[in-house]
Amino acid sequence: LLFHEGFLSVRTVYLGGLWVMIELNFPKTKNKLMNHVGVASWFKSLHNVHAEFVSKERIVWIDIEGVPLHAWSRATFAKIGSKWGEIVDLEDGSNDLFTRKRICIKTNHASNILETFKIIVKRKDFWVRTKELFVWSLMFKEIPEVEHSSDDVSTKGEADNIVEGSDLNNDDEESDNEAVSDTYFGDYVVNVDNAEVQGQEKYFGNPTVNVEVS
Structure with missing residues (x-):
């Protein structure tokens, strides 16, 4: 879904509970995602990543x-x-x-x-x-490989609904x-x-x- 919204270089990681982490290649791409109305509607909330985060769920x-x-x-x-x-x-x-x-x-x-x-x-x-x-655990659809920059920036969102097409693993x-x-x-x-x-x-x-x- 992110790929279809124009976010071509994205990596999603399941963190437990209803939390996922979204890794992007540039800070400006992260800001674009954080302010994207359509993307925001898929999640209960969006936050900047922090190293101490642990899902309690x-x-x-x-x-x-x-x-x-x-x-x-x-x-x-x-x-x-x-x-x-x-x-x-x-x-x-x-x-x-x-x-x-x-x-x-x-x-x-x-x-x-x-x-x-x-x-x-x-x-x-x-x-x-x-x-x-x-x-x-959650599995995500594969998207085409795009070269990542070394200064990846991460955000994470608490999913309100599971992405369509994902499997129970x-x-x-x-x-x-x-x-x-x-x-x-x-x-x-x-x-x-x-x-x-x-x-x-x-x-x-x-x-x-x-x-x-x-």
């Missing part, structure tokens, strides 16, 4: 086990994910796998997530096990075959017996079931 994948079938809904997993932060997405579902669910969350939780805790569904206790798997070989869907559960969950379309994903549960996470 992390976007990580978490495995969740132990959720009962009648509470198997997006609302349940969103509530569990809210223990550590904000849910970003859910792993694409499988008709024959209800043993675990993998979710992606944005969190400020500094330590590795590994917890066992109780949830209450219809006044009954269930023990849920959660384990952090790996950090989500998980540091786990299994994840290469796993997709993430924005409409995994839709607005409701159907009972497996009521699914009419062959090949359509089938789910147990009711999104209105009250789930307490303790």
Whole structure:
């Protein structure tokens, strides 16, 4: 996208969370980018780079086990994910796998997530096990090589949305075959017996079931 806006010699680096660093070859190019209305609309904010910067946010994948079938809904997993932060997405579902669910969350939780805790569904206790798997990372589209000056100037921006065309690059070989869907559960969950379309994903549960996470 930057290339199409006339910034031909650009390098983008993912810094963690929703932060990216943009490296440019001249100070005047940096100033042009900082004042570009279109570019500014892609980011929540733009700042000059400083050496002490560390992203406090992390976007990580978490495995969740132990959720009962009648509470198997997006609302349940969103509530569990809210223990550590904000849910970003859910792993694409499988008709024959209800043993675990993998979710992606944005969190400020500094330590590795590994917890066992109780949830209450219809006044009954269930023990849920959660384990952090790996950090989500961002890949950028390649642009034509342009010779860089030695006095590169850097800026960084906090991304409000992920650049179209980028891929989820998980540091786990299994994840290469796993997709993430924005409409995994839709607005409701159907009972497996009521699914009419062959090949359509089938789910147990009711999104209105009250789930307490303790």
